[in-house]
Amino acid sequence: MIKCHRDADGNCRVDPQGFHPLIGTYLEQDVQGSRETCRELLGILDAIKSNEMTAWSGTGNAHTLTIRRDGVEILNEWDDSLGEARLTIDEFRECLLEWSRCLDS
Secondary structure, eight states, X not given: OOEEEEOTTSOEEEEOTTSOTHHHHHIIIXXXXXHHHHHXXXXXXXXXXXXXXXXXXXXXXXXEEEEETTEEEEEESSOGGGOEEEEOHHHHHXXXXXXXXXXXX
């Protein structure tokens, strides 16, 4: 899973640990320091996993995030050469939880 840490300026950063680098850029550039966004996304994951919702999509500062029952996709809106990150719902949940822990540290 990803590892998060604070850099010399105190900002949370992501080491993707073998996952697609878009996971890190999504968290750093779109979620940023928002604990509320983390909570909202975790709620959306729960709603989709429990069949209360079928899908959700949103575009932030630099990325479009799409969550469906079969997984999560992250696309960078500014650079098509970066490809697409695909994760399971559980993998994305763990990434959000790790990011949240960094924000709380």
